[in-house]
Amino acid sequence: MGLLKNSPRRTTSVQWPAEVDAHLDLLVRLAANEGIPISRAQMLSALVANASLSGPTMAKMARRYLGQLKVGDLARAAQPDDLPEVRHRGRQRAHPT
Numbered sequence: 001m002g003l004l005k006n007s008p009r010r011t012t013s014v015q016w017p018a019e020v021d022a023h024l025d026l027l028v029r030l031a032a033n034e035g036i037p038i039s040r041a042q043m044l045s046a047l048v049a050n051a052s053l054s055g056p057t058m059a060k061m062a063r064r065y066l067g068q069l070k071v072g073d074l075a076r077a078a079q080p081d082d083l084p085e086v087r088h089r090g091r092q093r094a095h096p097t
Contacts, residue, residue: 004049005042023074029083 024040027047031038038046052058 005045017071019071019074023077025086026077026083028086032084032086033082 024043028038028040028043031043
């Protein structure tokens with residue numbers, strides 16, 4: 001039996017706020033700082049694969065995102081300057097100016 005990360009793939013298209021995208025980059029950098037090189041796609045897969053299968057827990061997370069998180073909440077999260085920069089493979093995303 002092989003590793004889940006090596007199993008057949010499916011491409012999805014996700015649109016989300018730029019602040020959430022920046023938070024994903026922060027998660028990738030945090031993992032890299034711990035010596036775990038992981039791509040954005042792999043981090044998303046890890047988050048989904050490790051998510052709780054509890055309805056109440058998922059409802060709480062959804063409720064928080066849909067009705068409680070405000071613009072700037074994620075950006076205010078601690079972002080240590082000493083985290084390693086992570087190079088993205090593939091097509092580079094355009095960053096707003």
